[in-house]
Amino acid sequence: MAKIERDESENYIYSLRGKVFYRIQNDILNGVYKPGESLTEKKLSEDLGVSRTPIREAIMQLELEGLVKSVPNKGAVVKEITAKDIKEIYTIRMMIEGLAARWAADNITSEELDELKEAVDFEEFYTIKNDPEHLMKFDSKFHEILFKASKSDPLMHLLKTFHHYVHRARIGSFKSPIRAREALKEHRAILDAIINKDAKMAEELAIEHIRNAASAYSHNKV
């Protein structure tokens, strides 16, 4: 009989701690808990109906990922993300994504390449349909596959701890249909470079892609 297996790498999402972590993270990202607000363990445990233990552990994780800052006897204070932060995040992302694309070109498997093609096809579909929500999902998928295909543990670890920063900086950058079409073109170009095993080109295109995303973002804000 086929054994039902969990994804071991993300095993903790089935625990209370994991659920609590994702819940609080989402509530912060969606503005339920606002920057400067302090979250005490007691309040959270009452809000979510669990004991303090999983709350404590989730808060620790949130702090290590930089979403909150624990201050003694005050609770976990939700960190603010400034325009300066976002600019820097995009700069850092250029390098990380550039490396991912470069190493992916060298190490991608044919299965992953198929996944990548599929993700871009879906992206095209939802770009035409002008559906920002699904678009964001497959944009994320494109980048995720790239990281997986890079086969670099240190790089993947780096991205993991940086992930929420990326997420925060990216919200709202999919509303413009013009930018969506450009992003699609850029993804196709990166895909082609990877198909041709042109690592240098893939890196340059990925860097340019993030640079354009950053510029679209800041333009959006004005």
Next chain:
Amino acid sequence: MAKIERDESENYIYSLRGKVFYRIQNDILNGVYKPGESLTEKKLSEDLGVSRTPIREAIMQLELEGLVKSVPNKGAVVKEITAKDIKEIYTIRMMIEGLAARWAADNITSEELDELKEAVDFEEFYTIKNDPEHLMKFDSKFHEILFKASKSDPLMHLLKTFHHYVHRARIGSFKSPIRAREALKEHRAILDAIINKDAKMAEELAIEHIRNAASAYSHNKV
């Protein structure tokens, strides 16, 4: 009366959790706990004479930093770091340190500049004395000041979660007096670029500095 203040940013080091974390981290880095070995909460709590609670929290932190991997009912397994990992770590470090130097050139304060000069002077002293241990300390200090001076929260966060990787990859690269003298020269060059507020040059020199460190490391290994 002058109030005795703790360094708030590192407040947790005074807690049991913090002490436990540093203890286990060091024991892993120094090979007391070897790759593949699994550390159970019970064993650790008996070894260190504290309850499971701070142990659990320290293990969580170790996992988020990538030193161990928790597997259910097996304990925290110490991760191995491969030669491939180290090569990739150096590549990633080139970019991170490059950014730090670039932004430091733009944002450094005169106090920080003084600290940086002092660190390099100490480095020179211990290079001449051929004292690898102190040398490593002030090499670390040089890079720490650079990050602080960059004034970038996202970058500092990135380094924090990447720190142990750097540490692991760097062990033993200070034994060669030849490389020590080169490293000193490179640090002086970076310092000069920062004094001259030449951000581009500082970045290039920092990247080159890490590239040389990587090459010295791999040469050492052969």
Next chain:
DNA sequence: TTAAGTATAATTGTATACAATTATACTTAC
């Protein structure tokens, strides 16, 4: 009215108790 001091409440840090899951060792049937 304000400042200082004190009692109380709130909050976190640590230890421990209990439950649920999983591994291990042993027994038994073939």
Next chain:
DNA sequence: GTAAGTATAATTGTATACAATTATACTTAA
């Protein structure tokens, strides 16, 4: 002797109890 099944032990996950620290509110004196 081996495989299957079962009982036991080990391990983690969660809840709770207690201690220590810190904030807060209140009282009192000037």
